[in-house]
Amino acid sequence: MVINQHQRNFKEESEKIKTPLGKRPEWLKVKLPTGENYSDVKNLMRKQHLHTVCEEARCPNIAECWNHRSATFMILGDTCTRSCGFCNIKTGLPTELDLNEPRRVADSVKELGLKHVVITSVNRDELKDGGASIFSELVRLINEDMPDTTVEILIPDFKGDEEAFKIIMKNPPDILNHNLETVPRLYHAVRPQAKYERSLELIRWFKGKYLRTKSGIMVGIGEKPEEVLSLMKDLAEHGCDILTIGQYLQPTKMHLPVDRFVTPEEFNMYHDEGLKMGFKIVESSPLVRSSYHADRHARAIF
Numbered sequence: 369m370v371i372n373q374h375q376r377n378f379k380e381e382s383e384k385i386k387t388p389l390g391k392r393p394e395w396l397k398v399k400l401p402t403g404e405n406y407s408d409v410k411n412l413m414r415k416q417h418l419h420t421v422c423e424e425a426r427c428p429n430i431a432e433c434w435n436h437r438s439a440t441f442m443i444l445g446d447t448c449t450r451s452c453g454f455c456n457i458k459t460g461l462p463t464e465l466d467l468n469e470p471r472r473v474a475d476s477v478k479e480l481g482l483k484h485v486v487i488t489s490v491n492r493d494e495l496k497d498g499g500a501s502i503f504s505e506l507v508r509l510i511n512e513d514m515p516d517t518t519v520e521i522l523i524p525d526f527k528g529d530e531e532a533f534k535i536i537m538k539n540p541p542d543i544l545n546h547n548l549e550t551v552p553r554l555y556h557a558v559r560p561q562a563k564y565e566r567s568l569e570l571i572r573w574f575k576g577k578y579l580r581t582k583s584g585i586m587v588g589i590g591e592k593p594e595e596v597l598s599l600m601k602d603l604a605e606h607g608c609d610i611l612t613i614g615q616y617l618q619p620t621k622m623h624l625p626v627d628r629f630v631t632p633e634e635f636n637m638y639h640d641e642g643l644k645m646g647f648k649i650v651e652s653s654p655l656v657r658s659s660y661h662a663d664r665h666a667r668a669i670f
Contacts, residue, residue, distance in 0.1 A: 575607030
């Protein structure tokens with residue numbers, strides 16, 4: 369892939385900034401989560417016996433988001449059937465399926481008075497539909513209870529099963545999100561049970577149903593800038609509207625190590641190049657996660 373002068377400039381600057389791994393640079397430091405709204409959201413999650421990806425994935429933005437009464441609900445339990453090298457969510461074989469979960473989540477969305485809600489899940493590959501019916505029922509309940517609330521769902525790939533996609537479309541969300549996470553060369557380590565092309569085709573399939581689509585990736589896990597730009601081009605060509613890019617942070621010593629701390633200048637380059645490629649929104653900075661500023665994205669795109 370041809371690298372233009374703008375991309376060359378950031379590469380030259382990045383070479384001058386070598387932050388020793390083990391010591392986070394200033395741009396990655398965040399405050400400990402506190403605040404009245406933070407406590408209210410946390411207490412509600414415990415009362416309703418719900419999970420959030422904010423907690424399970426140790427999101428660095430949990431204080432900011434929860435204090436704005438914004439949270440990403442994680443459905444289908446807390447045990448994932450896959451073993452991704454970057455993810456801190458528990459892996460194993462789930463033993464139950466809570467059919468009342470959609471009702472509890474919808475009640476919580478109403479109690480919090482959310483204008484935009486993000487719903488994600490663990491992978492449930494042992495289920496025939498991968499859990500698509502739970503997603504669909506939850507979207508239906510939120511639309512029924514709070515018709516003015518926009519709904520974003522961050523779904524697994526459902527192993528590429530089109531029947532699961534059709535179940536999602538019975539109660540379509542306002543934004544359909546599915547993360548590619550990393551460049552194809554690193555899938556064997558980062559997403560060993562996933563397929564890059566399968567995830568791209570998922571984005572294309574839902575875009576073909578006229579949904580607004582979104583995806584996210586991590587950087588600093590071993591990829592090269594030119595590989596990121598190639599991935600971005602692939603996503604744009606498959607109809608992705610919104611892209612999020614953030615720094616990978618190793619959750620425990622058992623997970624993949626951080627390869628490098630990506631500079632703010634490089635994140636800015638990805639933002640600018642993404643807009644040139646045709647993305648409607650590119651959220652690119654060190655602390656960005658898939659649901660970061662999701663409410664702002666919804667307001668901007670509708």
